[in-house]
Amino acid sequence: MQNKKMSMKSIKSLEYGLIPINQIQPILSNINTNINQLDSIKLNNRLNNKSNNQYLYIINNQSPFINDVVIYNEVIDKESLDITRDAECFDDNITTDICTQFPLFFINRNIIKIPTKIESVIRKYTPRKLLKEIHPDIDVAVELCLLFTTQLTSTYFERLDEPEKMGWKSLHAEYLRDFLSIDPMAYKNVRTALEHPTKRGAIIECDYxxxxxxxxxxxxxxxxxIGKGIVSYHLQTKEAQRLLNKHYIRVSGKSQSNPIVQNLIQFYEDVSLPTIDQIWEEGDRLIKLKYKTKKGKLLKKLGHHSREYFKDQQELSxxxxxxKIFKYLTEDGLMYPDVGTEKSGGRIVDSFTLMPSWIRQMIKIKDKFNVEADYSCLHPNSAISLYGGSKEYLTHNDLALAMSTDISVIKVEHLSFFNKKERQMKASPLYDYYEKNEPKMLQNIIDEKCASEFKHKITSRRLMAKEVEIMTKVVEILNQELIYVGYVYDALICHPNDANRVKEVMDSIILKQGVKTSAKLSSENNPIVVRLKDSKSDLDNKESINSDDEVDDNYIKVEAKLINFNDRIRSMVLEKINNGNEVVFEHAIIEFxxxxxxxxxxxxIYDEINPELIYVIESHIFNPLVG
Structure with missing residues (x-):
């Protein structure tokens, strides 16, 4: 009897919109037990009451749409919670400066992302008999089909980034059964309907x-x-809304106790996003600088051209x-951070991890451009630690020098090297280096790939799990000091004032974990670089001078646009200094x-890759975060 009273108390709190997120999961089963005792109409009225919405801590709706879904083991009771409320499609006006506090609430939670025109195709060309097998109500059947397609939406953006990909995505049967749990056979009936050939072919394909x-x-x-664009769709039927809301609760429920997720919820409150106009301007600036993405792709504009106009389109971003990706990730609110499965080592995915890195660099924290602190060559150094290697503090630059190969090639190869099959590893330019310099480590990795039930993927599972373990410990310490940070796998983004402390904690934790590497602070948002973007940036720690001041003849004049901030060059200069080579810096006036x-x-200096950047500044070499 006491348990029953506690359940009803929990339901009553939910009715008034007062359940904190950290209390949702424990009461789910009790809510389902007593759901018939709750007046759903009254509940909907309460949730529609704006005066109560300020207490609703449940997170918004974005997470399911772009995350890879492989094996999902968590199942909640089969009853759906009827806690829907009508929500119009808000126009958040993405072209204004958006403060991201709204992710702390269910915003537009009945909106899904689907391929363009797919709804009309289902209604016009899918036989009613197939739709009736899904649900007697045709509108419900159509929306269940649309819900299924949301699980493949991410492949649209994957193919934008890598056109050579075929667009396949793994979806576990148990996950789909839970997602469309209106009936045990619902997901199979939906699949059959979507596989029905239309005038333009089937909407989805399955490899079986x-x-x-x-x-x-x-x-x-x-x-x-697959390539016709993505649009927002507002679910209209109560049945589809119930399934979607149940899914959101399941996602948030399995993530809410994660320390990194808890940290991110706090972090979002201080973040503001760039406007679309600002992104276009930054894109133009980077194109002039011949900017390349982390995958080595040159940034370009399509303009009025089709993709086929560019002969080397696979080498372009x-x-x-x-x-498009930025809008997808932000226009209806931020994704709720989603914790991955063991396959991904428990990595967390949110709007910022999936955002193009050059746009992510534009995010401001308390009105200041963020600084990114990331581990140098984390996975190779972790592999050395886990698999009996001998080297310490390995860097991409070390491999580039030893192999006489451009560092960008090394970085791109390292993205996938440890996740490859043995024959694929041997075809990589990295293989000879590791065979010569780390033969024991390499053999241990290959032996494990052959023996493990996960085969060649065991290595990346272990490396990512180690990465998450390290980052979790770092975040927990920072949070104790009330420092909240953005998370991008092996990197953290933070306010400039916190950057040195973030690096300090990262360096301390990584050594305690037995991995010999260190964190480095990004140069992209170094205040000197920011000065080029925003003339209002602070350079309080630099000795500024007025244009009318007389300058000693011993100072040379250097235009700011000629300064090289590349980490590769910085590493090479430091290496020369550490080796005892004479390096002479000259006094200079940097002019903007x-x-x-x-x-x-x-x-x-002379940099073959960026020959127009002919200087490095001393303050950047010895302290990459200036100011």
Missing amino acids: KPIKGEKNFHYRFGEAY FVEDSI PNKYKFKDRVLR
């Missing part, structure tokens, strides 16, 4: 090739539907595509286009 313990069925959109000037010392 499971491999026990290794591979689920893989799905993809039909060729006519288009600004237009990046903006807006006539702002400051004093520093510079070293003249």
